[in-house]
Amino acid sequence: MPLTRLLPVFLLMLVCWVPQASAAAGGPRETLEKSIALVIDILKNPGLAGQDKSMPRRIKLIDAIDGVFDSTELARRAVAKDWDKFTPDQQARFTDVFRKLLERTYMDRIESYTDQRVEYLNETLYGEDKAEVATKVVSKGVDIPISYRMIKKEGWRVYDVVIEGVSLVQNYRNQFGQILMKESPEQLIVRVANMTAPPAEKK
Amino acid sequence: MNPLRPRARALLLALGLICLAAQAAPAAEPAGAVSARSGGLDQACPAPGDDEYGPPVTIADPLEGFNRAVFKFNDAFYFNVLKPVSHGYAAVVPGPFRSGLRNAYDNLLFPVRFINSLLQFNPGKAANELGRFALNSVFGVGGLFDVAKERPGLKPQEADFGQTLGVWGFGHGFYFMIPFLGPSSLRDGLGRAGDLAFSPVTYLTQPVTSVAWYWSWVARIGDGVNDASLRQGEYESFKNAAVEPYTAMRDAYAQYRKQLVGKNTPCFMRGQ
Numbered sequence: 001m002p003l004t005r006l007l008p009v010f011l012l013m014l015v016c017w018v019p020q021a022s023a024a025a026g027g028p029r030e031t032l033e034k035s036i037a038l039v040i041d042i043l044k045n046p047g048l049a050g051q052d053k054s055m056p057r058r059i060k061l062i063d064a065i066d067g068v069f070d071s072t073e074l075a076r077r078a079v080a081k082d083w084d085k086f087t088p089d090q091q092a093r094f095t096d097v098f099r100k101l102l103e104r105t106y107m108d109r110i111e112s113y114t115d116q117r118v119e120y121l122n123e124t125l126y127g128e129d130k131a132e133v134a135t136k137v138v139s140k141g142v143d144i145p146i147s148y149r150m151i152k153k154e155g156w157r158v159y160d161v162v163i164e165g166v167s168l169v170q171n172y173r174n175q176f177g178q179i180l181m182k183e184s185p186e187q188l189i190v191r192v193a194n195m196t197a198p199p200a201e202k203k
Numbered sequence: 204m205n206p207l208r209p210r211a212r213a214l215l216l217a218l219g220l221i222c223l224a225a226q227a228a229p230a231a232e233p234a235g236a237v238s239a240r241s242g243g244l245d246q247a248c249p250a251p252g253d254d255e256y257g258p259p260v261t262i263a264d265p266l267e268g269f270n271r272a273v274f275k276f277n278d279a280f281y282f283n284v285l286k287p288v289s290h291g292y293a294a295v296v297p298g299p300f301r302s303g304l305r306n307a308y309d310n311l312l313f314p315v316r317f318i319n320s321l322l323q324f325n326p327g328k329a330a331n332e333l334g335r336f337a338l339n340s341v342f343g344v345g346g347l348f349d350v351a352k353e354r355p356g357l358k359p360q361e362a363d364f365g366q367t368l369g370v371w372g373f374g375h376g377f378y379f380m381i382p383f384l385g386p387s388s389l390r391d392g393l394g395r396a397g398d399l400a401f402s403p404v405t406y407l408t409q410p411v412t413s414v415a416w417y418w419s420w421v422a423r424i425g426d427g428v429n430d431a432s433l434r435q436g437e438y439e440s441f442k443n444a445a446v447e448p449y450t451a452m453r454d455a456y457a458q459y460r461k462q463l464v465g466k467n468t469p470c471f472m473r474g475q
Binding site: 101104105108109142143164165166167170171172173174175176178179188191192195 | 259260352358359440443444445446447450451453454455458459461462463465466
């Protein structure tokens with residue numbers, strides 16, 4: 001019996017296995033789980049513990065976090081309707097300073113975490129390219145619900161974090177909206193930049 | 204060439220069905236089998252959807268001038284009084300003892316949470332409170348240890364009369380900063396006042412007990428300082444992250460309370 005008879009069968013098997021394999025590897029929850037595991041590994045790495053290692057540790061953490069957060073999407077959504085008032089250059093600079101502020105905030109939080117455990121709950125897909133992954137952080141017997149809203153571009157990236165019902169993006173949107181009623185985009189960029197700048201460089 | 208033999212065709216069809224089924228299975232359960240969420244009414248109800256595209260959570264603030272003044276006052280009070288006092292206290296009193304006091308005070312407020320759970324038509328939540336109270340009072344040495352929280356069904360939860368009013372369909376009215384206490388609203392402020400009626404601390408005074416009237420204030424202020432000693436750095440990190448702290452706090456309060464009311468509203472009372 002010639003092998004060519006089986007060719008259609010092999011073709012069919014290929015067709016149905018390939019997309020499945022890629023979907024399993026890069027879903028929103030898997031992506032998130034991998035990068036959170038990476039962050040926890042860095043925090044638990046004894047080689048990076050201690051005061052003198054805090055700089056290399058921070059650099060590693062920032063790398064790990066940058067990989068999963070979509071800072072452009074975060075910035076654009078936090079500024080929302082006023083985003084068009086920014087020139088492309090201002091948009092880029094704002095994204096950069098806002099990313100630094102979020103990194104510092106996130107870093108302050110996670111570095112104080114010691115005994116907590118992350119549990120992954122359900123993943124909800126909204127259309128083709130949006131998803132929400134619910135997690136809870138269990139710390140000292142208390143559950144803190146944290147949801148990650150993710151968007152698919154090249155891969156899944158986080159564009160909003162919702163902690164106990166409080167959306168980070170919405171919280172900043174209110175603040176930026178308030179400021180942009182009276183001030184220019186340029187002034188907002190300086191304000192946000194000043195928050196993370198060392199005291200000597202403040203404007 | 205001649206078409207495939209019937210047997211080959213049947214084989215193909217079967218394989219096709221198998222791979223359709225294999226692809227459909229993960230789609231039906233996208234997150235894998237991790238849907239074992241415990242408690243909470245929100246899981247029983249249909250998914251609320253991506254509310255990012257819904258109307259933003261807002262809270263009216265007609266008293267903004269007053270509220271901003273109280274915000275400034277509370278901020279100054281925190282940095283000049285509460286922070287140094289609670290840090291001094293923390294330096295003297297060991298951490299486990301302070302958490303014990305916090306647990307005991309919380310345990311004492313059980314009637315407030317129990318009654319509100321009932322008023323929210325949530326017998327499950329009320330049973331949880333009753334279980335926590337019994338377990339912690341008996342095995343937690345009068346509530347000094349929260350032994351119940353290690354059990355999945357007996358986690359600490361929040362229930363106050365402001366929340367209950369929200370479950371009943373009342374809105375915030377307007378935002379209201381309370382001196383010393385922090386963010387609130389007309390509804391939640393009235394709720395706080397209502398909760399006083401069920402708080403044993405209120406009755407820590409003469410006709411009920413033989414101690415002087417000021418002991419209920421000693422208890423409240425003591426808990427305030429003790430609680431602050433267990434939350435060192437929280438307010439600071441909130442302020443470090445905020446570009447406009449007043450607005451950030453107001454919005455966080457509105458979102459947080461909305462979520463609490465939402466998850467405590469029984470399915471049959473939703474969408475009215």
